[in-house]
Amino acid sequence: MSLEREISIRRTFGIISHPDAGKTTLTEKLLLFGGAIQEAGAVKSNKVKKSATSDFMEIEKQRGISVATSVMGFYYKDKKINILDTPGHQDFAEDTYRTLTACDSVIVVIDVAKGVEPQTEKLVKVCRMRATPIIVFINKLDREGKDGFDLIDEVEQKLGLTLCPLSWPIGMGQRFKGVYNMWEKNLNLYSAENKQKITEGTHLDNIQSSVLEEFVGDEAANELRNDVELLEAVYPEFDRSEYLKGELCPVFFGSALNNFGVRELLDCFQEIAPEPQAKEADERLVKPNEENFSGFVFKIHANIDPNHRNRIAFLKVVSGKFERNKNYLHTRSGKSFKVSAPTAFMASKKSTIDVAYPGDIIGIPDNGTFRIGDTFTEKENLHYRGIPSFSPEHFRFINNADPLKAKQLNKGVDQLMDEGVAQLFTLKQNNRKIIGTVGALQYEVIQYRLEHEYNAKCSYENFPAFKACWIESNDDTQLKEFSTLKQRYLAEDKFGRLVFLADSQFSLQMAQDKFDKIIFHMKSEF
Ligand code: G4P
Numbered sequence: 001m002s003l004e005r006e007i008s009i010r011r012t013f014g015i016i017s018h019p020d021a022g023k024t025t026l027t028e029k030l031l032l033f034g035g036a037i038q039e040a041g042a043v044k045s046n047k048v049k050k051s052a053t054s055d056f057m058e059i060e061k062q063r064g065i066s067v068a069t070s071v072m073g074f075y076y077k078d079k080k081i082n083i084l085d086t087p088g089h090q091d092f093a094e095d096t097y098r099t100l101t102a103c104d105s106v107i108v109v110i111d112v113a114k115g116v117e118p119q120t121e122k123l124v125k126v127c128r129m130r131a132t133p134i135i136v137f138i139n140k141l142d143r144e145g146k147d148g149f150d151l152i153d154e155v156e157q158k159l160g161l162t163l164c165p166l167s168w169p170i171g172m173g174q175r176f177k178g179v180y181n182m183w184e185k186n187l188n189l190y191s192a193e194n195k196q197k198i199t200e201g202t203h204l205d206n207i208q209s210s211v212l213e214e215f216v217g218d219e220a221a222n223e224l225r226n227d228v229e230l231l232e233a234v235y236p237e238f239d240r241s242e243y244l245k246g247e248l249c250p251v252f253f254g255s256a257l258n259n260f261g262v263r264e265l266l267d268c269f270q271e272i273a274p275e276p277q278a279k280e281a282d283e284r285l286v287k288p289n290e291e292n293f294s295g296f297v298f299k300i301h302a303n304i305d306p307n308h309r310n311r312i313a314f315l316k317v318v319s320g321k322f323e324r325n326k327n328y329l330h331t332r333s334g335k336s337f338k339v340s341a342p343t344a345f346m347a348s349k350k351s352t353i354d355v356a357y358p359g360d361i362i363g364i365p366d367n368g369t370f371r372i373g374d375t376f377t378e379k380e381n382l383h384y385r386g387i388p389s390f391s392p393e394h395f396r397f398i399n400n401a402d403p404l405k406a407k408q409l410n411k412g413v414d415q416l417m418d419e420g421v422a423q424l425f426t427l428k429q430n431n432r433k434i435i436g437t438v439g440a441l442q443y444e445v446i447q448y449r450l451e452h453e454y455n456a457k458c459s460y461e462n463f464p465a466f467k468a469c470w471i472e473s474n475d476d477t478q479l480k481e482f483s484t485l486k487q488r489y490l491a492e493d494k495f496g497r498l499v500f501l502a503d504s505q506f507s508l509q510m511a512q513d514k515f516d517k518i519i520f521h522m523k524s525e526f
Pocket of ligand 1: 018021139140142256
């Protein structure tokens with residue numbers, strides 16, 4: 001197959017949601033349709049149960065399990081679909097943000113009863129920043145939930161999206177009768193007693209037809225006709241080019257648990273979702289159909305077995321053809337690397353692969369050399385952009401608790417930061433190291449892993465910061481004045497960029513008001 005053809009059949013995407021909306025269930029059902037798994041229950045949820053919030057070993061185990069489910073590839077119709085797993089637990093939100101940089105599109109799952117939840121808001125915000133095409137799946141229609149129109153309004157307002165319903169529910173909860181699919185113009189009926197589909201894809205070109213009454217009864221038929229009339233009057237028609245620009249988001253309704261509405265979602269997805277996209281590097285825009293291979297690391301996963309400290313770096317192929325045992329340039333170090341055992345997950349099996357194409361994700365064994373954001377190329381000196389760090393929510397000094405193991409501690413901290421477990425800041429004033437995290441859980445994880453993987457001990461001490469802001473300014477005088485005034489709160493991130501660790505919202509506001517020639521960025525890429 002030609003490179004162009006390989007690119008045109010690939011669809012690489014992520015499923016995002018607030019925990020419990022049904023991401024794992026939907027993933028599993030999609031894999032079932034794709035024949036990638038044979039039975040339900042095969043995909044382990046990598047979400048951390050609420051009761052286990054302090055049980056970090058459990059989290060590490062689950063993160064371990066999720067290596068296997070980090071990427072799941074399968075063929076459906078004539079497309080190669082790659083689903084990228086995104087951690088549901090909010091303490092691992094940074095992992096999810098980074099994974100989103102490797103997704104060409106996303107499906108957002110929303111619980112019909114709960115509507116838009118905080119984690120959905122945060123994740124969609126990141127997608128919008130990158131203009132990622134979004135499809136919305138409203139889940140759990142077998143339960144009582146919000147009215148369809150109210151929910152669509154809520155999604156549009158809270159997520160700032162323009163929606164275009166391509167399917168519409170007939171009733172809900174006990175009265176849920178099925179879904180009318182406006183995309184395929186057919187009716188899928190659901191039996192509440194058996195909790196399953198009873199007819200599939202009954203074609204219904206014209207919903208004025210009296211056939212509708214036969215299937216759903218007079219009342220529901222009328223309700224559906226009124227709803228569809230309103231939908232057609234109020235919501236824009238589906239336009240693929242707008243969807244691809246991230247400006248219009250199709251909506252589907254269903255119940256992942258009952259396998260209802262999932263095939264329709266997948267059918268539409270494989271038809272409309274974007275193929276692998278061009279990507280900005282610092283140097284230039286790189287197109288997938290360029291002959292030379294290039295790719296970037298968006299995730300590093302540690303092996304939880306302390307006897308094998310190997311890690312897996314997940315690399316997304318951006319352009320050209322990747323080949324096993326060929327020398328590639330690791331542009332950060334300038335060194336050449338040959339990958340002898342690249343892996344991929346197809347149909348839930350991990351296997352060594354010989355070649356990979358744009359859109360594919362490959363696992364590269366790593367003994368601590370690679371870092372999130374690293375670029376690999378055939379020979380060109382490229383650096384892919386777009387893996388931003390967001391301001392952490394928690395900040396603590398990290399101290400060495402065993403003076404004889406300083407070297408081990410430094411190495412451990414460095415490698416854990418390369419994995420993206422947390423962010424390291426070094427105070428300008430005295431070189432003390434501060435670890436910033438999204439959730440408090442990471443501190444336990446770091447302490448545990450330093451001890452078990454690096455034989456080092458650490459203790460923490462609170463650092464009273466509210467947010468980390470990356471500083472940008474062309475005005476040297478202001479920058480100097482600011483640096484003198486806020487000396488105690490200035491640090492460098494691990495790339496040497498200047499960061500202001502504001503101690504409160506108030507002090508950040510004051511600084512912004514006073515130093516109008518300084519820009520305070522809430523994320524590291526600007
Ligand atoms: P997540 O990955 O987004 O966190 O959600 P997950 O798929 O684990 O689903 C969360 C809960 O919602 C699960 O129940 C799951 O069975 C349920 N669920 C998913 N889709 C539907 C649906 O269409 N209808 C209904 N009624 N429930 C649905 P749980 O009790 O938390 O877990 P489990 O014991 O069933 O695994």
